[in-house]
Amino acid sequence: MSQRTYNELWANAQLELTCLLTEELSPESPRPQKDRVVFFQRLAMLYVRYLQVFRQLDKVYDQVVHPQKRRAIRTILDGVIGRLLELKNEMVEKEFSEYHYMDDVLSDLKLTPVDLEIPIPRFFISECSKELQEQRMMLTNILKIAEVTKSPEPLITKYMTQEEAIKIIQVGERARQGRLRAKLNEASRNMNRMYTKKDSGTAGTEWAAVCIQKVWRGYIQRKRARIIRNEEIIFLGMAMHPKYQVPCPAEITAQAIEASTRLKQEEYEEEYQKSTVAITNQLRDVEGPDLSKTMKDQIRQWFLDCRDATGSFPDYPDEEDGGSAQIFVEKDPQQLKEEISAKEAEESNNKPKGREEKMNDLEEEEEAGLKMLPSAFLSDLEMANKTFVDFWQTRNESTNFSQKHEVELIKEEKRKVIEAEIRLQVDEQMRQELAEWKSTVDKDRGGKAKGNAKKKKASKSVKKKKKEKDLTSDRTLESLCQELVEQGLLKQANNVRLQDFLGDYSYLGTTLRQNDIEPMPSLSDVRQLLSLFAVLPLGSQVVHEKAPLIKAILLAGPAGVGKKMLVHAICHETGANLFDLSSLNTAGKYPGKSGLAMMLHMVFKVAKLLQPSVIWIEDAEKMFYKKVPKEEKELDPKRLKKDLPKSLKLIKGEDRVLIIGTTDDPLSADIKSLCKMYNKIILIPRPDYGSRYILWNQLIKKAGGEVTKALDLSSLAKISDGYTPGDMVKVIQSVVTKRRILQQANRPLVAAEFVVPLAKINPVFQEEEEALKDWYAKTPLGKKRVRASTGKAEEETPEKGKDTKKKGKK
Template sequence: FPCSTYIKIWADTQKELDIMLQREQEEFSQPQEDREQVRKMLITSYIQYLDIIRKLEAAHDHLIHQQKRAAVRKVLDGAMGRLLEIKKEMVSLEKSECHNMEDVLRDLKRVPEDIEIPIPKYFLKENLRTLQEREKYLDEILLNAGLLEQEPSTAMTLEEGIQLIQVAERARQGRSRAAFMKKIYLEEKRQAQPQDQTDKNPDAAATCIQKVWRGYAQRKKTERLREEEMIFLGMVSGASLPPDIEARRIPQIGAGKAKIMQAEAQERKELCFKEQLKETEGPHIKETFQDEISQCFIENRHITGRFPDYPPEHTGGSKAIFIEKHPEELAAELAAKKEQKKKDKKFKQKKDKEESKKAQKGGKQPAVQAWKMGASNYLPILEEGSSHYKVFWENRDTKSDFLQDHDPELIKGGQREEVEEEIRVQVDKVMHEKLLKLKKAVDGETGGKKSGKEKVRAASWESGGAVTIPSISLACRTIDDLYQQLAEDGLLIKVRNVNLSDFIGYSDCLKKIPREVPVQPTPSIPDVRQLVTLYGILPLGSQTVREKGPLVKSLLLAGPAGVGKKMLLHAICTETGANLFNITPSNIIGKHPPGKKGLVLLLHMVLKV
C-alpha cells in the first residue's frame, strides 16, 4: 500500500486513542464496587489497546518519514506500557494470569485471534546490522574454541559427477525421442482422417482453442500454487521466487532502501543543525547556565550559611540543582509527611479496634473495599503524543511532500536539547572548579580532607544508598574481551533462530466450562504466547516499557519435558535480539574464582556484557 494509506491508519488510530483516554478518565477515575463490571471494563480496554498497538505497529513499519516514525514510536511504546499496566490490574483483580475473555469478545464481535499481541518489528530492524555482526563474531569464537561444529562441505567425487552427467544426457535423449515420436503420430493421424473432416469448422476450432487455453492456464496456476507452497514450507530459497511474487517484493525492498536513505539524510541534517546551534546559541546557553547555578549557590549559602556540595555527574550534575527543592522547603515537606504518617497510623489503629468490636458483637463481616485504578506512568506519554500529533501532524498538508523529507523545525527542536545537555556537562566542570575555589576563599574548606564520621551535607543532591559492585580486574577489559571469555566458558549460548509464532496452538474451549472445584485451568498455548510476549519480549525490546513499566524480575517456564520451554526461551531472544546466558549452578561450577567474590565477579561480567 502507498504511504498515504498508513498515514490515514495513523490518523484514525490517534482518534481512537483520544476516545480511549477520554473514556479512561471517566470510568477509571471513580471507585467501583462491582467486581464483574470492573473485569469487563479492564478486558475491554485491554482488547482496544491491542487494536491500537497493532495499527500503530503497521504504520511505524511502513512509514518512510523518519520524524513521523519517531512520533508513532513514542505513542506505540506508551500504548505497550499501558497494556502492561492494565494486565497487572487484571491479574490483581482475578488473582490469575489467565483470563476468560469469551463474553467480552462476543460483545465486541471479535475472535480469539484478535487478542494475539503483535511484536513490533523495530525491535530487530533498527539494530539488524549490529545483530548480524554480533552473530558472526559469536560463531567465530565458538568455532575457534571448538564449541561449534562446522558443517562439512563434501565435494562431489568423479564417479558421482559422471553418473549425474549420464542421467541428464539420457533424460535429454528421452525427451527428444518422445517429441519426435509425438510428431510422427500426429502426422499419421492427420493423414488418416477423411477429406471432409479436414475442412475448417468454426465450432471445432473454437473448442480446440478453448481446450488448449484452459489447459495452459490451469498448468500455470498449479505451478504457481506449488511454488508458493514450497516457499511457505521453506524448501525454496528467495533467489528462485516466481516473477509475480518477486514483483510484489520489489516495492518492499525499495521502501526499505528509502528508509535507510531518509535516515542517513536526516542524520546529516541533524549534524549540520547541531553545529549551527553551537555556534549561534551556544555562548548564550552557557552563560545562562552559569548565572542560574551561581544564583542557586548564593541562595543556598544565604539560607544554610555555607556553600553546598556540587552534585556528581551520575546523579545528573547541575540538573539535580534545579530538580531538588530548597532546604527550607525540603525540611517543611519532610516534617509534614512525618506528622501525616503519625495521624494515619493512629486513625488506622482506632478504625481496626472499632471494626474488631463490631465483628465480636454482631458477627458482621467488613464491607468489600471499592476498586480504583492505580496511577499510570504511561498516560502522560500517550497524552503528550496525542497533543504532539494534533499540533504538528494532524492538519499538515503532505500531498506535496512526495519525497517524504524531514522537517527542519522539528530537527532544531530536538537538537536544541542535545546541545543544551552537552553544554551543561561543560558548564558542570567549570562551575565545580569555581565552587571549590569559593569554598576555599569564603568558608575556608579545602575539599581534600575527609573526617572519619559521616559528612553532613547542606543540600541533599546526591543519591544515597547506592551499592556498587567491585569491579576487581574488569576496569581495563573491553566488552569484546569479556564477550569472548563468556562464550569460551560456555556461559554465552548461541540462540536458535525460532520465532514465537512457531509455537503453534489454539485456544482451549474447555477452560470456559464451569467447574465444580474452583481450580485454575492449565493455560492454553495462546495464553502462553501472550504471557511470554507481555513479560518477556515487550520489556526487553522497548526501553520505555522496561524503565517505566511494572517490574517483572523473573519469568518461570514450567512443564514436562518436550513441551517447548527452551523453544520459548530462544524465541524471546530471537524476537528481541537479546544475548542468552546460562548461569545455572551446574553450568558455572569451576568457571569462576572460588568464593563469594568470584561469583560476584562472574555476575558483574554478565551484567557488563
C-alpha cells in the same frame, strides 16, 4: 500502501488511544469495585483495546520512513506495550490465573481470536545499537570458530537390553530372507515366461483391446467426474480456488514494496544522523556565543537583585539541582495551587480529627474495593499523545512528499541540547565569579557557605553504596565469551520463531469457567503468554525498566510439548544470547566453591554486558530434588541451589536478563524452594483436538507430504489424543520418507499409515495430566485460585481490615 495511508492509520490509532487515556485519567474515575467479575471484565476490555492499538502502531512503525515521526511513534509504542503488560499483570493478580479467556469481550468488540495474537515487533533485532551489533558479531565469530575446531565426540557404548538386541537381529535376518525370496521369485517368473510363450490369435488381440478401452474410458470418466465435483465445491464456497492458494502477483508486489520501504528507512536515517551533526555544529558556532553572553547577563542581574533585596549574595544552585536553570523556573498557577493544597493537607493532618472527619474516614474504608494499580506508563503516554495532537496531527506536509527529515524540527530539538551544554560551562564560570564577588564584599558569609558546601559533599560521599567485587576485572569480554563457549555454557540459539509453536485458540474457556470447571489452556494461550512475559520485556529496554519485573519463568509440562523449542524461539525473536546452566551441562565444570562462584560471576557478567540474555536451566526440578537418585549423585544436581538464587537477586530493572527453567517432572522437587526461585510458573498442557488438527496438517506439509481428501485429519487428530507435538514429529518422520513422497502421486497419504508408528509410543495419560494439575494447585498462584473458587479469598480481605483497625486503635 502509501505513506499517506500509514499516516491515516497512525491518526486512527491515536484517536483510540486518546479515548483510552481519557477513560483512565479522567477525574471521575469509577469507584472501587467489590465484584471481582465485573472488575476483571473492565480490565479485559482495556487489555483488548490496548492490544488493538499496539497492533496498529507496530504496523505503522514498521513502514513509516519519516525519521522524526518514527521516533514519536516509537515512544508511544513503548508506552502502549508497557501499559499492556501492566494490565496483564493486574489481570493475573485479580483472577489468580496466568491464563484468561475473553470470548465475551471479543464478541462485544466484534473481533476474532486472531486479533488477540501478540505481534513481535521487528525493531527488537533490526534497531540495535552499533555496540551491540559489534558484540554480537564478535560472539557469532567465536561460536563459528568453536564449531569448526570442536573435537569429535568419543564413541560411547550404549547399553542395550536383550529384547532390543534380538529385535535388531530379527530385522536383519528377515531382510536377508526377503531379498533371497525375491531373487527366487524373479527366477521362477523368467522360467514361466519361456514356457508360456504362444502365438496369440485374433480373438485374443480383440479381447486385449476391449480390456484396454474399458480401463481407459473408466479412468477418463472418473477424472471428468472429479473435475466437475471440485468445480461445484469451489462454486459453493466449500473449497478455495487453486489460484488463491498460491501468493498472487499483488501480494508478491506488496512484499517487495515493504522490503524496499525498509531499505529507504535506513537511507533516510543515515541522512538524518548526518544532518543532525551538521546542524548541531552550526548552531553551536552561530548561536552559542550570544546564548552564553545572554545567560551570564541574566545571572549577574540575579546576583545584584538578591544583593539589593537581602543584603548578601545568594548561594549558587548545585549541578544536581539543575544549576542556573533552577533560578529562572517559572511556576504555573496549577503548580502553585498544588503546593498550597499540599501545605493545607499537611496542616490538616497535624490537627486532631473531629467526629465528622472520623466518620468520613470510616465511610471511605467501607467503600474500599478493587482498584486499578498505579501505572508507570500513563503519564508518558499522555505526554506523547499531546505531542501528536499539538504538532503532528495538524501539520501540513504537502511540500514533504518524500517524507524526509525536517530541518526546523532538528534545530528546535538541538537548541535545547546546546543550551544545556552551554549552561554547564556558564555555571562553572559564574560560580568562580560569585566566589570572587563574595570574597571581596562578603567574606564571612562566603566562608560559611563554603564550609556548608564541604559538609554537603562529605555527607553525599558517605551515602555511596559499595560496588560488587569483579572477579574478572583484568579480562576482556572476548576472552570471557570464548571461555564460556569452550565450556559449553554459551550456545547458539536455534533458528525457530514463536509462530512455529502451533496451536489453536481455546473456544470453551469462558463457558467452562462459568460452570466452575477450570479449563486446561491451549497451546495458543501458551504462545501469547510467553510473548507478554518474555519477548516484549526482553525486546525493549524502556519497557523492561518500567514494566512489572519478571526475573525467572518456569515452563512445566510433559516431555515433548515444546518447552525447549520455546526457549530457543524467545532467543531468536529478541536476538538474545543463550546460556545453559542445566545440571547435566555444568557437571564436572568449575569444581569447588570458588569455581562455582567464578562460573556464576562470568555467566551473569557476560549476560548483562551482552543483553538481552536468556539463562536456560533444563530439568529445573533436579536443582531442588527432595531426594537425589543414586544414579545422579555423582552429577551433584543440587550444586546451584544456594548460589543461583543469590545471583538472581542482583538482576535489576535495567538488566534484560531472564532465567527460564524447563521441567517435565516438577513433582520430584521441593515446591517451596522451586516457587521461590521462579516467580512465574507456566503450565504447558498436551494439545487439545483443535491444536492436534493444526499440528498434523502443518507438520505433514512441512515434511513434504500432501494433505489430500484421502487423508482424514479429523480422525487422526481424534485418535492421537494424549500425544505431544514431539511424538507427532517422530511419527511423521518415520512415515513421510523421501521414497514415500515420490509415491504420493499414485498413492496418496492415508491416516492408517500413521496409526501403527503412533501406537508404539506411550501417550501422556490422563493421570499424569491430573497430577500436574494437582501440583500446580499447590503453587502460590494455584492456592489463590483454589481459595477464590471456594469463596475464601473474599472472606479473608475484611478480616485483614479488622486487624488493621484494631492495631490502629491500640
